[in-house]
Amino acid sequence: MEIRQLEYFREIATTGSINEAARRLNMSQPPLSYQMKQLEAELNVTLFERTRTGVTLTEAGKLLYERAENLLNFVSSTRQEVAEAGKKRVLRIGMTPTTVGTMMPFISEFARKNPDVNFEVHDGITYTLYNYLMDGIVDVAVVRTPLRLDGVEYTELHQEPMIAVIPSEMRLERECGLRLKDLMNSPLILYRRYEKFIMDAFSAQNLTPDIFCLCDDARGAMLWVREGLAVAIFPESMRCFCEGLHIETLAEPALETKILLIWKKGKQPTSLVQKFLDICMK
Known part of the structure; x- marks a missing residue:
């Protein structure tokens, strides 16, 4: 082949x-x-x-x-690295769209300290980035829990709660702090990536919510909220896509997610990768 x-x-x-x-x-x-x-x-x-x-x-x-997509991406990346050998070093990072803001301070500091380094960024969902890491397409990846952690080393970068993104004309009755039980009379939009995570939290409280829509594009789901169709539940970092919408933090510790930096277990990081890890872990 x-x-x-x-x-x-x-x-x-x-x-x-x-x-x-x-x-x-x-x-x-x-x-x-x-x-x-x-x-x-x-x-x-x-x-x-x-x-x-x-x-x-x-x-x-x-x-x-x-x-083939993974292999050809790896070949392309390798060609670039070889062509740049002796000129510029390349750090290959995988990031989900909503973790870019968390990573930029680390990347900025690393770039200032290592002006001879270029970056190659691969976007994708957490599971795709995990596979990119295992296949050697990226050196490190920035992902969200929940996910499998066998085969990787990791460090926690940030922890954040879930938010409820609420249509402007919809009002939720509650005593204090927004809880899952307060969403029981509202149709909900869930990002498929977190479906099991969120449904398990409802189930733990013996609640059966009305799931109006499951989606794969969290940003597109905001259009549904703007139309007043349902309440969306997403990680807090989705706030940047919710301008003009009513947002409330869910007071549910069980729904907090973590942003992790992961790298392959059992493989000694290169000096370049180790420098990046040192900045992220200090």
Whole structure:
């Protein structure tokens, strides 16, 4: 299995068409098809289902596509590092969109002390960044709990509560401090990443909430709140996306999340990574 074949495979998977992939790769269709047949023969699997409108990935193809993305990203990163050898060093960091604010003071201090270092940042959800770290695509990653911590070392950077983002016209009755029980008469929007975490907290209090919507894009969910459809429950760092909306902190210690900096266990950090860790851990 060659890097070139993986690049060809990714282009076909992305376009859903061998002809269109060949056009984008500036090659004719027959040799591209031949390379894919060679790849399938080597792996002893079928990667594509041919249809009248193009191609679709089989289950084996979907798995290879996921791994190919990681491998090709790693190859690209390695090429850059080798090209910059002796010029600029590169620190590869994975960050979720809502942890950037937490990390910037550390990154800023590190950059001032190490002007010869460039940065390569990979965005993604916590689980994606964990896999990037395990696959060697990033040196360190900034993630949120809950998550599995086997295979990594970590240091805690910040702890924050959950917030309720409330439509301006909606009023919640409570005695003092907003609790989960105070949300029982309101439809709720949950970020899928925290669904189990939040539902477990409700269950621990023998509460069954009205889940109006589960979503994968927390920022997009704010549009639902603006329309007055439901109350959203998100980490406090989502405040920056909630301008003009009513926000209250949930007085629920069980719902506090931690922002962690993680790096691979059992692998001695490079001197560059160790310098960054020292700044984050002091």
